[in-house]
Amino acid sequence: MVDPSLYRPKNVPELPGVYRFKTQDDSVIYVGKAKNLKNRLNSYFTDITNLHPRTAMMVKTAAKVDWVTVHNEVEALQLEFTWIKAFNPRFNVRFRDNKTYPYLTLTLKEEFPQIAVTRGAKKKGNKYYGPFTHVWAIRQTMEQIIKVFPIRSCKDSVFRRHQLMKRPCLLGDIERCAAPCVARVDKNEYSQIVNNVLNFLNGNTKTIFNDLNYEMQKASQNEEYEKAARYRDRLEALNKVVELNAIVFDDETDADLIALAVDELHLSIQIFHVRQGQIKGERSFVSDRIDHKELPDHFEDLLTQIYGELEGDAIPKEILTNHELSNLENVTKWISENAKKSVDIRRPQRGDKKKLMETSEKNAEQNLISHKLKRSADLLARTKALEELAQALELEQAPLRIECIDISNISGTSTTASLVVFEDAIAQKKHYRTFNIKSFEGQDDPRAIAEVVSRRYRYLIDGEDAENSNKKSFAYRPSLVLIDGGIAQVNAARNALDELGLSEIETVGIAKRLEELWKPGAKDPIILPRNSEALFLVQRIRDEAHRFAVTKTRQRHSKKSLESELDVIPGLGEKKIKFLLDKYGSVSKIRKLDIKELAQNPGFNEKLATAILDGLQAETPSFDVETGEILS
Incomplete structure (x- = not known):
């Protein structure tokens, strides 16, 4: 790789323009545009350690950079689109569905x-x-x-x-x-x-229906019954086609509805094509996210690539998006010039268009989930992910059993740790466990990590699982322990393992930047390539650990809230509490009962019913068990 300081450009103009990063053999690897070329290009070379890892890799891969100045940002959009199409740079996001639609x-x-x-x-x-x-x-x-x-x-x-x-x-x-x-x-x-x-x-279609109906009636009156039957059949067939293309808006609506859903690694695009008020087509695709642009910037790139190749009537009057654009005025002007008419780009706020946009968003999100599930189910992809992870972490063999620990709390209370298990890169939900933090109150993630690591991996030493089938999975030794956190958390985990004499178990921290993995005591992170199967696997494990931890934390918090209200009522034991919650569903619903209704339950009387309702008049809030939402 070339030292970026050797090709840092000088005398860059403070003008709008488009620039290209090239390799030594003049292959274009990245194309970008800027309002101010000097400021933008300087940002790549001032401090390369502050760049996103993907961007830093691009700058180190390149050996030269050149640029062309333009008069305005609209011209910059056009030239950027032309260059990306011509050179297909490897570090630019390309929104391609890899399909030729009919x-x-x-x-x-x-x-x-x-x-x-x-x-x-x-x-x-x-x-x-x-x-x-x-x-x-x-x-x-x-x-x-x-x-x-x-x-x-x-x-x-x-x-x-x-x-x-x-x-x-x-x-x-x-x-x-x-x-x-x-x-x-x-x-x-x-x-x-x-x-x-x-x-x-x-x-x-109205005129066509009227004409066919008229011809059918005319033929019938003239006793041309075969001819009338043909028109009748055509009317029935026409109705079927209309049903296939149900009108969802008024006849004048001519729009594309585009929704974008993202995670750290992927971009999912869903498009509905509405013409003359009817949904005439739809398409969806998922692309790799190879940079960390904000959503408005991704949308600008997406619209540029979709409509840069179209002109005239192929471009609708409206382009509706589920996110605002950062450069809306210039993108609108450029697309309108291609369409040779005024094009309105906006985010729908109400009505049927907003409802269809919500459907489009859900489809984009579902497509993203489906893509990830399909990818995770691929045996070759799983094998490659484990091999890449072993290579990146310098492990002797692929980590066939990975355990990941995540800490979750609600406002510093009900701190809960989750432990999820992946074997052969597949989630093993029957082996999941949760730990309530016992050694302290409050929020201290490194301390919580140390407690959980000590409690979980002590089983590898004490052999308690031989007699305890409920914790049988704890007898299995992991190849790798992932910690959802940075250097402080992973150091705490490493120290706890060392104290147990389990120094052979590898442990790594997952930083906020997903592709950064931290080894204990390291000064710099290990960077996983953005498009690697290893990074995709780490993302899935981290997300699953977080989901499981949050769910259990909310349930624990809700249970504590309910217990604190019902347990303090004299004469109300564990069985009666369970009976009430099973029958009425929540404390808030019990609170709304009258004394007579509550007293009619088996084992209850007016005295106990009065005590229960008096006890529930306190201001203590109750929580929804699933969501943690305050109910009253």
Whole structure:
């Protein structure tokens, strides 16, 4: 790697522009833009130790940097997009779904246009509808359309063959095609069919319904019952297509709804395409998050990449997002220039658009969870994660059993430690344990860590598990102990293990920056690569430990609150307390009962009921067992 000080740029202008970091062989590895080039580039070289590890790696990998000044930020957006597309820099986030989604296409430049399912590059002169997530959905829609509007769906080669044969295909025989190949309709009549399809796909269905209904009634009055039946079938088919594309907004709504969900390692994107008030398509994908930009900046990059390749009608009137943009004015101006119309970019605050955005957000979050579950279930990925972790921590072998300890409390009280267990990189929930901190009150994470480590790993020495099946899992020796915390917490864990004579058990701390792992006594952290399976595994273990700790802390806090209210009431023992809570659900509901209603319970009388209700009139709040929320 090159010493960054050797290529630190000089005489950088204080102007807006776009810059490129390059390797020695001129490969572009990062593209960025700045309002002030001098300030931005200086930030990379002033103190490299303060940079995010991923950014620091980029600066050390590069060997040179150059730039181009522009007149304004809109030009900077355009040039940045062009360079990212041209060079595909490895340190830039690319929002790609790695899929080619199908579109419903009308080939309007042909003499007799066809309807077809297409993928890939779009051709000028064609009209595209979509994208659709599933090809079966678009084929189902197309089949319903040709039942109503007999537009041709054959390939050009098939069309020409039947022209020469002067005989229609099967679709022509069953009236699913107007058969222009054998001149059953002339060019004007066929154009009307195409216009009806366009009107329908653009959401203008009222006129089409009226026309078909009129023709059906007319044929019936003329006693042309077969013809009337055909129009009836077309109306039924049209209703089915309309149901597939239910109107969710008014007819004028033309918008893309884009939701972004993130964690430390991933970006999940969900897009709904609404045209003429109908959801015409949706798509979703998950990308690796290779830098630590804020969400508004990620959204700017996302919109630039999506709409940089589109123009005109392909860009909707509205782009609705679930987060604000940091550079909203310039992004809006740039996209509007591409669209050749005014485009409104905003976050919906109320109404149906906000509801659909909430749905989009949930989908993005669910897609993120599904992606992580799929990745964690992959045997090769799990094996690679353990190997990478062993290599990074310089372990002799892969850590097949990992235990992680997390401390949680509520305002310094009810301090609880969780211990979660992963074997072969898979969570073993039956081995999870919680520890109530007993040696002190208040908040002191290192001290709590020391207590938990001492209590848990003493079982490896004392052999208590031989007679105690409830703690059987404690007999298993972990390959690695992860501590959710920095150097102070991991040092406390290390000291506790050493006091037990278990110096062979490795222990590592997980810092706030997820990719930083701290070994006891270390001056610098171990940095895991952002896109590594090892980092993904550490994230899952840390998140699971935190979730488990918070849940148990809330339950303990709630239980203490309930016990403190009911236990002090004379004549109310453990069985009666359990009976009341099982029957009524919570102390707040018991408090609302009257004396007679409470006294009717078996084993209760008016004297005890009065004592209970008097005792519950105190101001002590009660808590929801699941959430820790104050109920009264």
